[in-house]
Amino acid sequence: MPNEDGARRWHLRSNTTGVGDVTFRYGNANTLPVPGDWDGNGSWTPGIVADDPEGGRRWYLKNSLTGGVDDLEFKYGNRGSYPVPADWDGNGTVTPGIAEN
Known part of the structure; x- marks a missing residue:
């Protein structure tokens, strides 16, 4: 759920109980969260996908938990496409994918 200021809050835990170990704001109510290991360093970090004003989808990726x-x-994908990031080629780096109707 977004903050009062419209920003999306991320709460990340390194275990299965308790509050988040790391908390930060990234994205807004109109963005879709897409975490991944974007740089192949073994750490998963946030990403978001939003509708691009010029059409399609725009991806915004971070390489830190901030x-x-x-x-x-x-830009990748059409409006309404579903982001499906994964390590598609097995090289240890998550890359974008989309699913469309």
Whole structure:
């Protein structure tokens, strides 16, 4: 659920009980969360996908467990497509994928 200011709050835990070990704001109510190991270093970090004003989907990816400026931004997919990030080629890096109707 988004904050009062419209930002999406991430609460991440390193175990199965208790509150989040790491909390930060990244994205908003209109973005879809897509975590992944975007740089292949073994750590999963946040990403978000949003509708692009010019059409399609825009991906915003971070390489740290923080909010703020994106490390990578690109357009991929059509509006309404579902983001399905995964390590598609087995090289240890998560890359984007989409599923469409």
